[in-house]
Amino acid sequence: MIRAVIVMNTQGKPRLLKFYEFQPPEKQQELTRSVFAGQGALLSGRPDNVSNFVEADAIFGPVIFSSLLFVSFVAEITKKKKQEEFKEGTRLVYKHLATLYFVFVFDSCENELAMLDLIQVLVETLDRCFKNVCELDIVFNFNKMHTILDEIIFGGQVLETSSERVLKAVEEISRLEKSSSSVSFVPKSVSGRFGR
C-alpha cells in the first residue's frame, strides 16, 4: 500500500500531507522533516539526474500492514520483530518539478516504477485542473488537492490512473458542492480586510 503522500516545496515546507496510516501531528512533522533533510540528507541532498528512489526504512520504520491500526497487535509485533520480510522495503519515490517535491512512500506491495508513473498521473491531473499548475495553486486549493488525491489514492490503494477520469470526478464534485449550497459557500469572505 501507499503509506504517505507528501508534497513539499524545495525549502521543505509541506504543501500537501496525506498519511494513510495514522500519525499524530508531531510525528507527521518529524517525518516530513526527515524526508526533506533526514540523515544522509534525503531529498535536499540529492542532485538532479539521479534516481528517484530512496530507501525510507530508517524514517518510516517497519511496515506492519494496515494492522498498524490494530493497536493491540502493534506492540506485540514490534516486540517480536518477526516481520523481517516486510520490514525491508519501505521505499520512497519522489519527483522534483519546479519548486516542488512530490513524494510517495510505499511498501513492497507496490511497484517502484508504477509509483513513479502515478506521480506523473497526479501532476498531470493538477496541471489540467489548474491550467499550468504552480506552487501557489497548491497552496490556495487545500480542499481541492485533497479531493483530487482521494480520487487517485484511496486508503492507501491506487484506484484511478487516468487523469481524465479523475478530473471528471473532481469537476462533478465541485459542481455538486456549488449547487448544494444556494448561497455560495464562503459568502462572508472579506479578503481585503485582514489580508494586508
Add this chain to the structure above:
Amino acid sequence: MAATAASSSSPSLIDTLFQRSLDDVIRVLRSSSSAALEAAAIARALDEIRREIRSPDLDTKAVALQKLTYLASLHHFDMSWAAFHALELLPSTSLPHPRAAYLAASVSFHPSSTDLLPLATHQLRKHLAPSPSNSPALAAPALHLLALASSPDLAGHLAPDLLPILSSQSSSNPLRPKAVATALRALAVCPDTAPVLFKPLVECLSLSSDPRAVSAAIGAFCELALAASDPSPYIPLAPEFYRLLVDSRNNWVTIKVLKIFARLAPLEPRVAARIVDPVCQLLRRSTAKSLVFECIRTVFSSLLDHDAAVRLAVDKTKEFVASDDDPNLRYLGLQALTMLGPAHSWAVEDSREVVIQSLNDTDTSIRREALRLEMGMLSDSNVVDICNMLIKYAIKSDPEFANEILDAVLATCGRNVYELIVDFDWYVSLLGEMVRNPHFAKGDEIERQLVDVGLRVRDARPELIRVARNLLIDPALLGNPFLCRVLSAAAWVSGEYVEFSRNPLELVEALLQPRTNLLPPFVRAVYVQAVFKILAYSFISFIKQIQAGELLEIGNSFIQRGGKQEGSDLVAAKSSSDQNNAFAIGDGVATDDKAILFDSIEKQETFKHESISCLLNLIETVVGPLSECGEVEVQERARNVLGLILIIRETQFWNIEEGHELTRDDKITKMVELMESAFSEELGPVSTNAQKRVSVPEALILNENLSDLLDILGDDDINPCASVSFSFRNHHSTETNQDSATAIEPNSFLAEHRKRHGLYYLHMDKDKSESNDYPCANEPLLPVSHGEDTEDIVKLPAQSLIPEKAKPTKPRPLVIRLDEGDGVSSSNLTTAKESKGDLLSGAIRDVLLRNEKKPSLTHKTSLDRTSQRRENGASENSELISQQKESNSFGDREHGNSSSRKGRHHHKERIESSGQNRDNEEKSHRHSTKSSRHHRRHKHRQRGDAPLDIAPQSPVIQDFLL
C-alpha cells in the same frame, strides 16, 4: 484590529459577519515574513477558530473547521479537541459541510487519539446507504473515513453496510472500487468481518466486473497475501489470479497478480510451474518497464528453479543495469541482482564492471545498492578479492560512504562467526588496513573483531600480533579519537599473545611512547596492563633461557632435545603441584605451545641481561609517574607493574651469570612458576547462552521474589530478567589477569570452591556432546580436549560446490564456536511462524472453504465429494458442508489442536471424536435451513474473538492447476 480586540470575550456580530476564510488565513500566513510573525498569526487564527467553531451557524462552523484542518495538516497542530464539532457538521444537508467534516476527520481521527467516531455510526450508515439522494460525493468520503480511522468494533458494525456497494452490479459505480479498498482495511482491523466481506471481494475479481473494481480487488488481495505470515489460504484463489494474469491487459492488475504469485509459488510448486510460461511471455513482450521489472522480481524471488526463466530475467536485468541514461533502471537492476545471492553469481559476473562503476555513482541510492549487491555475492571463494577491492575503494570515496563500505564488509565477514573467512591471516591484515582509511570511524566493531578473532582462532594469533604491532608502533594513530578503541584492542592483543611476537621489547616501547598520553584513561589502562604481561613474559623467558642453557650443560647426551626435555619437566612439575587432573591436560597444551616458542626464542636470543634491565628501566621511568595518575584504573595497573619490577629487582637477576646455580635458586623458580600460572591459561569466548546452562538449584525459587518487580514495572511486556544485560565479553584487563600476588594457585582455590559450592558450577559431563569445551575461560575445570573435537568445531564451508580458484588455499583454521546461539546474527533467529496474522488468515481460510461450494470456484476433489455424499443427501450437501466447516473450526480452537488439518475427510473423524462437536453436527442435521445457518454464523463470529490458531492445512488445489 479593534473589532477583534473587543470581541475576545463573546462573539460579536462583526466577527460572524466578517469571518476570515481559509484563503484569508493562508494569505496572512504567507505574508508574515518571520517565524515569530507566523506563529503569532497562527495563534490568532486558532483563537478565532476556537470561537467560531462553537457557533450555531453551520456555515461559520464549517469554515472554522476548514481552517483548523489546514493548520492541523500543514502546520501540525493537534485538532483532536475539535473532533466533536466535526461530527456536528455531518448531518448537514449542504454538501460542503459534511465534506469538510469528513476531511477533518480523515486527517485527525484515529482510535488511538479520539473515540468519538462511534457516535457517528448512524450518520455513516446513512451516507453509505444506496439511495438517489446520496451522491458518491458523500459516500466516498464516508468510506474513506471508515478506511482510515475505524476501530475494530466500528468496522465490524459497518461491514454489512459495505455489502450493497461491493456487490452492486451497475458497471460503473464509482463507489465500488472505493468500497473494496475500505473492505480491505476493515478486514485488517477486524478479521471477524471476513465471513461478510470476503465473498464479495472475490466476486469483484470476475471478468464481468468493472475493470476498476477488478483492479482495486486485486490490489486488496495483494495486500492480504503479502501481509499474511502464511498465505496458503489464498491458494484456492489461484485459478482466478491465473486468469487475470493471462487475460488482463491492465499493467497495474498484472503487477499485483505477479506479486501475489511470487508469494504463493514457493508454497505450491504446481503454481510455480503453471505461471512460468505467462511470466516469460510478459518478460519478452511487454514494453512497460514496470511490468518487466515485476516479472524479473517474481522470477528471482520465486521461480529460481526454472532455468530458462532465470536466464531470460537475467538478460533483462542486464539491460536495466546497463542503461546509462536512466538511473532509475540501473538502481532497480542492481536491486534485482541482489535478490539472486551467491548461488547465481554467474549472473553478476557479466555486469561486474557496471556494478563496480556504480560504486562511484553520484547517486547514493545506487552506490548503496551496488554495495549491497557486492555483499550479497560474497562467498568463501571470492571474499578475498571483493573485500580487497572494496577496502581500496573506500579510501577514495567520500567519508560517509567509506564508512558504509567498512560497515558492510565488517558485518558480512563477521557474520555467523566468520563463516565466509578461510584465510584468517588475510582477514586480520584486512582489519588492520581498514584502520588506515582516512575516514575511518568504525572503531568499536574493529575492536570487537580483533579481540574476537584472537579468542576464537588460534592460528590467526601470529598475524594478529603483527597487525597489532604495526598499529601500536605508529605514533600518528594515537591522536585520532576514532582509533582509540582499535588501539585498545591492539594493546590487549599484544599483551595476551605476546608469545607470538618477534620482539616484545619493541612492543613495550610502542606501548610506552610519549604520545600515549593522548589516549583516554580506559585505553591507557589497557596499555599499562599489556606492558605488565609483556614484562612478565619476557622475564619468564629470560629465566627459562638460562635454565635451558644449564640443562644443556648438565645433560650432554640430550643436546638435540634440550628444549623438549625442559618442556616435559615442566609438565611433570605442574601435574605434581596441581591436584586436578583435568586441568593438567589443559596446561599441557599450553606448555606445548610454550615449548615451541621456546625454540624460537632460543634461536633469537633476544633476552639478554642488558635488554631486560633496559626494559625495566624504561618501564620504571614511564610508568612511574602514572602511579600518581588521577584515574584509578590507570593508577592501579601502574602500581601493579611497579610492584612486579620491584620483585624482579629483588631477585637480583642481573647477577645471574651463566653457570650460576640458578635451578637451585628457590625464589626465582617459585616466582617463575607463579607468574606462569597467572598467564598460562588461555582466554576463550564465552557463549551468550552460558547462563542458560546453569541449572537452577531446587531450593532456589527465582521468580517468586521477582514477581513483585513485575507489579512495579506494571507493563507485562517487560520481562525483568531479560532486561538485565550481563557483559560477558569484557575482554579487557580486568578479566584478563589476576595480579601475580593474588594468583597463588588459582586452580586449587577454584577446585576447593567447586567442591564446596558445586551447586553453582556448570555440569561437567553434560556438555560433552556439545562442542563448547575449548578453551573454557570461565569454566576452567571442564575437561579440555580440543584436539579430538575439532571435527565438530570446524565449520565446513557451506558452498563446497563452488569451483575453487586455482590459487593455493590454506585449510581453514579452527574457529571456536560455542553453540547454536553463539554469534548467530539476529536475523537468523527469526522464529517460526506465529499466530499473529493468522487471525485474519484463519478467518479467510474459513470463508474460502465455505466458498468451495460456489460452482464458479469449486472443483471438488472426488474424494471429498464421495465422503460428503456418504454423509448427507446430495440436495443439502453444500449447506451442510459449511456447517461442518464452522463446527470444525470450533473444534480446532476449543481443543487447542494445532496439528494440521490434512484433508476434508479427516474433519469428520475429528468432529465425531468430540462430544460437543457431535452435538453441533446433530443440530446441523436437524435444521439445515438458511436461518439457522445465519444464526450459527453469527455465533461463530462472536467466538472468533479468541485467537485462531489453525495450522496450515494442505490446500485443495483444483484440477485446473494440475
